[in-house]
Amino acid sequence: MISLKFSDGKAWCIMAVNKIKLPHLKRTKNSETIDIPVPEKVVISMSQHMGAPCRVLVNAGDWVKAGQKIGEGDSFLSCPVHSSVSGKVTEITDILRADGKYTKAVVIASDGLQIVSESVTPPKVTNREEFIEAVKESGLCGLGGAGFPTHVKLSFDKDKTPVDSLIINAAECEPYITSDYRELMENSEDVLDGIKKVQQYLGIKNVYICIEDNKAEAVKLFEKLTSSDSSVKIVKLKSLYPQGAEKVVIYSATRRIVGEGELPVNRGVIVLNVTTVGFISRYLKTGMPLVSRRITVDGDGVRTPCNVRVPIGISIRKLAEFADGNIEAARKIILGGPMMGTAVYDPDAPVCKTNNAVLVFIKEAQEQPMTNCIRCARCINACPINLMPAKIEKAYKAKDISALVKLKVNLCMNCGSCSYVCPAKRELAHTNQLAKELITK
Ligand code: SF4
Numbered sequence: 001m002i003s004l005k006f007s008d009g010k011a012w013c014i015m016a017v018n019k020i021k022l023p024h025l026k027r028t029k030n031s032e033t034i035d036i037p038v039p040e041k042v043v044i045s046m047s048q049h050m051g052a053p054c055r056v057l058v059n060a061g062d063w064v065k066a067g068q069k070i071g072e073g074d075s076f077l078s079c080p081v082h083s084s085v086s087g088k089v090t091e092i093t094d095i096l097r098a099d100g101k102y103t104k105a106v107v108i109a110s111d112g113l114q115i116v117s118e119s120v121t122p123p124k125v126t127n128r129e130e131f132i133e134a135v136k137e138s139g140l141c142g143l144g145g146a147g148f149p150t151h152v153k154l155s156f157d158k159d160k161t162p163v164d165s166l167i168i169n170a171a172e173c174e175p176y177i178t179s180d181y182r183e184l185m186e187n188s189e190d191v192l193d194g195i196k197k198v199q200q201y202l203g204i205k206n207v208y209i210c211i212e213d214n215k216a217e218a219v220k221l222f223e224k225l226t227s228s229d230s231s232v233k234i235v236k237l238k239s240l241y242p243q244g245a246e247k248v249v250i251y252s253a254t255r256r257i258v259g260e261g262e263l264p265v266n267r268g269v270i271v272l273n274v275t276t277v278g279f280i281s282r283y284l285k286t287g288m289p290l291v292s293r294r295i296t297v298d299g300d301g302v303r304t305p306c307n308v309r310v311p312i313g314i315s316i317r318k319l320a321e322f323a324d325g326n327i328e329a330a331r332k333i334i335l336g337g338p339m340m341g342t343a344v345y346d347p348d349a350p351v352c353k354t355n356n357a358v359l360v361f362i363k364e365a366q367e368q369p370m371t372n373c374i375r376c377a378r379c380i381n382a383c384p385i386n387l388m389p390a391k392i393e394k395a396y397k398a399k400d401i402s403a404l405v406k407l408k409v410n411l412c413m414n415c416g417s418c419s420y421v422c423p424a425k426r427e428l429a430h431t432n433q434l435a436k437e438l439i440t441k
C-alpha cells in the first residue's frame with residue numbers, strides 16, 4: 001500500500017499498486033531481427049511525436065537521401081523527421097492519424113539505392129548541452145510508444161530538479177511484443193553504452209535496469225555485464241501488467257511516488273525505454289538519425305511471426321505481408337500491444353517511430369457482447385491507481401464533468417486493465433479516454 005497526494009493538496013489516497021496477470025504469448029522472443037527489403041514507397045508523417053507537427057522542408061519533385069532532414073518543428077515538444085530512404089518526393093499529402101486528425105506526410109518513391117545523406121556524420125559531443133542538442137537532432141522520441149521527445153526529457157534543470165536516478169524501462173509487459181527484449185539480447189553493448197553516455201553527460205549517479213522476471217536470459221545477461229559496475233542495478237520485476245507504466249516502474253525500482261501533476265524529475269528520476277538508450281549509442285557513433293526501428297509482427301493472422309527492422313514510413317500492409325499475414329481476412333489490426341495499442345483503420349497507413357508492434361488478428365478478435373454492469377468491482381481492483389472505472393463510465397454517460405473531475409479520470413493511464421477484467425465487457429478504458437477529453441474541452 002502506498003499513499004498518493006492529489007494536486008488539490010487535501011486528499012490523500014491510500015492505494016495499492018494493483019496489477020493483473022496476462023497471458024505471455026511472446027512466441028517471437030527468440031526471433032532475431034531481420035531487415036525488410038527497402039519498399040518501393042514510404043509515407044513519412046510529420047506528426048510522430050507528442051507536440052505540434054513538423055513543417056515540411058521538401059517539395060514534390062525533390063530528390064532526398066537516407067537520413068536527410070525533411071521535417072522540422074519549432075514547438076517545445078517537436079523533434080525533427082528524416083527520410084528513411086533515398087528517392088524522389090512524389091507528393092506532400094494529408095494522412096489520417098489514429099486520433100482522427102489529419103496531418104501532413106511526405107511520400108517518397110524509393111530509388112532502392114539507399115544513398116546516405118552527407119549530413120549523416122557522428123555529432124560532436126563534449127558536454128551536456130551538445131549531448132542534448134545531438135539527441136534532439138537525431139529525431140528521437142521515446143521508442144516505448146508515448147512519443148515524448150527524448151531531448152525534452154533530458155533537459156531537466158539540474159539545480160531546480162536534480163536527478164539522481166535513471167530508470168531503464170525494459171519491462172515490456174504487454175503480451176506479444178518482444179522488440180525491446182531483442183534489443184536487450186542483440187544490442188546489449190549499445191544499451192550499456194547509451195546508459196553510460198546519459199550518466200556521463202547528465203551526471204546521473206544511479207541506474208536501474210528494470211526487466212520482468214519472465215525474461216530470465218536477459219536478466220542473467222545484464223547481471224553479468226554490469227557485475228563490476230556498482231552504479232547499475234538490475235531490477236527483476238514480477239511479470240504482471242502494467243509493470244512498464246512509467247509511475248509503476250518508478251515505484252517498483254525506487255519506491256518513489258510521482259504524484260498528480262508531477263513529473264518523474266520532481267522525484268529525481270528519469271525513465272528511458274531500453275531501445276531508446278540503445279539508439280542514443282548508435283546515433284552518437286554513426287550520426288544516422290531515427291529512420292528505422294525494430295517491430296514485432298504477430299497475432300493469429302500472421303503465419304511467420306517475427307521481429308523486423310523496417311524503414312519508418314513503410315505501410316502496415318507491407319510489413320504484415322512480410323510476415324505472411326492475411327490482411328484481407330483480418331478482423332482487427334493493432335499497432336502496439338493488445339492492451340494499450342491502437343486499432344488500425346487503414347492497413348495502408350505508415351509505420352511511425354513510436355510503433356513497436358503490428359498485431360494481426362482473425363479468430364482472437366471475435367468480440368463478446370457487452371452486458372450490464374454487475375457491480376462486481378473487478379475493474380477497481382484491477383486499476384493500478386485505484387480509480388473507479390464503473391463510476392467514471394456512469395458519470396461520463398451523464399456528462400457530469402464535476403463528478404469526472406472528482407473521480408480523477410485525468411489520472412487514467414489508459415492501461416486497459418479495467419476493460420480486460422470486466423465480465424460484462426464494458427468498454428471502460430475507451431470511455432475513460434472520452435471522459436478525459438470531455439473535462440479538458
Ligand atoms: S485504463 Fe485507467 S481506469 Fe482502467 S485500469 Fe487502467 S488506469 Fe485504471
Ligand code: SF4
Binds near residue numbers: 375423425426428
Ligand atoms: S468490472 Fe465491469 S461489471 Fe464489474 S463493476 Fe466494473 S464495470 Fe461493472
